Amino acid sequence: MIPRMRAWRTLLPLLGAALVAASCGGDSGSAERPEDSNPLLQPADFQETAPDDFRVAFETTEGRFVVEAHRAWAPRGVDRFYNLVRAGYYDGVPFHRVLEGFVVDFGIHPDPWVNAAWRQARMRDDPVLQSNRRGYVTFSKSEVDTRTVQIFVNLADNPDLDDDGFAPFGTVVEGMETVEALYGDYGDGPPRGDGVYQAMAIAKGDEYFAEFPELDRIVRAELIE
Template structure:
């Protein structure tokens, strides 16, 4: 191989690396979940720019105050920027909210918020925090593809709904489906530990959030 070819190859490798791993835009405050407790407005909108296009969520604080406040602080400080839609189950829901940076996953893993009473139903387009049991909500959320009313009695409290771009949500790549070990999708434990490097290597076609912003 000539030196010129070698340099060209190195340049291509660097370019690919930059495309595959864009810089994070999170604030330094994200390292300390206890500091991010700002009360959310009574209603606010969040625009998600994704690899498939934009969609907008309206959050209503009176639906689920604890969830609405947590979501507001996460979005405002850039937590959802560059996160992947790691669990997309056709006809059921799409889940996201594990940071692509393992250094951020660690402090948020135990940053739990109290449950909210279920005041709305898990209907199509409604967004809800994922849980692993009572009072275990942290950063993971899901958007319902269908009318999953059976989740209501299990304590899943919607805090907002998609008001535009539901066609974008419907189009998110579902080829990986359910997560491991039940499905062929990513293992959440590895995602927490390895971040987006794990997903880029083994689930390269997974859709992702480019940036989430609170709209005025």
């Protein structure tokens, strides 16, 4: 059996996305690019420095949870998270990968054009200063310096992720019961399961997510004053 850690690394968001985007009808490669009035199509504009500590409330189709971010833990990741939340990036985003006792993963946008814009907006890694414990929040990546927009919440202590450079930037301080109740019956994606194929979701957005109608979603994510 392939270890679960290896499965995590082989199913991260950037793998195969370019091939799917080039081959799937109805994706961003086969349609006219929209007007650039949507600020989410301009990743280079997301450069604000985050406060040292702040909280974000996630209203979801299952309930509410709150993440507290700490810039001292992972400054590049926290700055990216802060900018994305302020711009409303996560509003409407589904929880596309929920693996009981492991992680909840989210960050693939319903608009494939937005996914295409962010696919190359990679961040350098932060040093791992905190362990991936239950309730800790971390950016996903496929290899060194490939973090973009996808985030996971640890549903258990996952110290093996520390050794592979996954740097937590915050923790769920309210509503962990909501995170644990998110719909997970679709399971993992190909090749280990029949759940969301992340490359296809990146390329087609809501057109593809429609095949998974039970997925919970973020209704709204906003900074708490």
